[in-house]
Amino acid sequence: MKKFKIILCSIYLLFAIYLMTISPYANTSELYLNNIGTLFLFLLMIFDLYKNTLGKYGFFGLFLFSVFHSIGSTWLYSFVPYNEWVDSLFGVNLEEYFDFSRNHYDRLVHFSFGVFLLAATKDLIIKIYKINFKSALIIAFLSIQVFSMFYELLEWGIAFSLSEDMAESYNGQQGDMWDAHKDMALAMVGSMISWFVISFSNRKENNSAEDIAIN
Secondary structure, eight states: OHHHHHHHHHHHHHHHHHHHHHOTTTTOHHHHHHTHHHHHHHHHHHHHHHHOOSOHHHHHHHHHHHHHHHHHHHTTTTTOOHHHHHHHHHSOOHHHHTTOSSOOHHHHHHHHHHHHHHHHHHHHHHHHHOOOHHHHHHHHHHHHHHHHHHHHHHHHHHHHTSOHHHHHHHHOOTTOTTHHHHHHHHHHHHHHHHHHHHHHHHHHHHHHHHHHHHO
């Protein structure tokens, strides 16, 4: 397990450094501000190497979310060229097909926050409070919603200390007054999907264990 985590940490570190070198916003305060989260996520991964709190899937979820965040930070979230990538690979222009009026990469990351971090949060709660699987999963789900809300409040607070242009690039609201509400809703939907998958997987594992015990 530790070898698996070390490999993911190494991949993420190299990936994050590479993205910072190719960013069109290299050596700007906006890029450094957005990558505070990148450093924080990497430190979480390193911390878990020593504490071994997260299970395999929880740690892998943390890794995947960190990758999505680093991509967003590289292009300040609002300018991630995902439409160009999809168009060049599959010949589909998402902006035209779905009539997008904004860059939706930030929404994808908020959704992935719920999808990828529920397992890690559940693992952490079980480790700290020594409670059963179902209770930990419920608390983890509620924790995701609280974390999502606090992030929006933190983002709002930071924006107040910045210039108008810098606040807009950091906040990524893109003129949508309901941006924070939609972000939190997507995190909730993502965590609900993850809850279903984790519960189904756990039930399947328990049934398999019972079959082995009977046989």
